[in-house]
Amino acid sequence: MNWIEIKALNKLYNTGKVKINQTLAKSPVLKNHENALEIERGRKFFKRNDIFLDVYEKRYLKDFEKYSSFLEEEGLLKPQLRFNKKDIDLLIQFKQGIADGSLLKRRNELEEAQESVRGFSHMFFKNDKYLDGKTLLIDAINKIFNITLVDNKSQQYLYMLQCEAPKLIILCENGNFLNRDKIPRANGYELWYAGGRNIPKLEYTHQIRRGLPIYYSGDWDKDGLEIFELAKQKIPDLELLLPDGISKSINVSDHKSLWKYPETPEKLSGLNPELYNEEETLLIIELIKKNHWITEEGNKLKVMIENSSFYN
Secondary structure (H helix, E strand, C coil), X not given: CEHHHHHHHHHHHHHCEEECCHHXXXXXXXXXXXXXXXXXXXXXXXXXXXXXXXHHHHHCHHHXXXXXXXXXXXXXXCCCCCCEHHHHHHHXXXXXXXXXXXXXXXXXXXXXXCCEHHHHHHHHCCCXXXXXXXXXXXXXXXXXXXXXXXXXXXXXXXXXXXXXXXXXXXXXXXXXXXXXXXXXXXXXXXXXXXXXXXXXXXXXXXXXXXXXXXXXXXXXXXXXXXXXXXXXXXXXXXXXXXXXXXXXXXXXXXXXXXXXXXXXXXXXXXCCHHHCCHHHHHHHHHHHHHCEEECHHHCCHHHHHHCCCCCC
């Protein structure tokens, strides 16, 4: 049983009905209570009867109150939450173990060893891949233990597309350009992919740069430019490539990176104005005013480099 089902049962108890979605339609928990539920015409809602009230109070109400209180305290009550019951029970045990000291030794060992997500998963869950892709659950574990579990794939390795005689390096926000090797290799572009915001590894790139100039290619949206600023803290001479792609509406593309302060675009969405020249600043303001963004893959690497300081 996951949080969607737990929440739906409580809504049935409190309001008398709940809208059927894909999860609830397939829920074995609700199926087990068919004699206590009715389906409205058109199969759009489950409705409960008096039998359900008695069953819920005996079997589910206490757990809901415990889970709801815990998730709210930890700031986890989000629309996308899909933790299952066992996950929540385990998180509660973790919090109690840290509070009473029984898990403090283990917590210190995890920090000292710089434990990975898969290592932690192997210790506490059913297999070492259980936590793969479960960002909210990993974040909850990090918060409760006050540690940062290492994602080995993104934190430890720098992915590179090398060429015969590199003239420059392009640090890419996304991995798309690294999958298309013809243009970079034909023009002497060495491409690096650090993995979005996972850029601490850039501190250790001085020797492998070989003195080559380095440029940043990314999405021109709030997140992409924030990543540029973080990367520039690690590589001070990193230069931003001006995009040549066509912008598109954030709303129409259902994009998740939203500009801040749209009513005052001159604030540059909270970005550092000292890091952008006049042309870049005007483009950011224009994008904010139009509520648009420019995707990294919509640009042409060769055009961006030809318009950069490398040739000017």
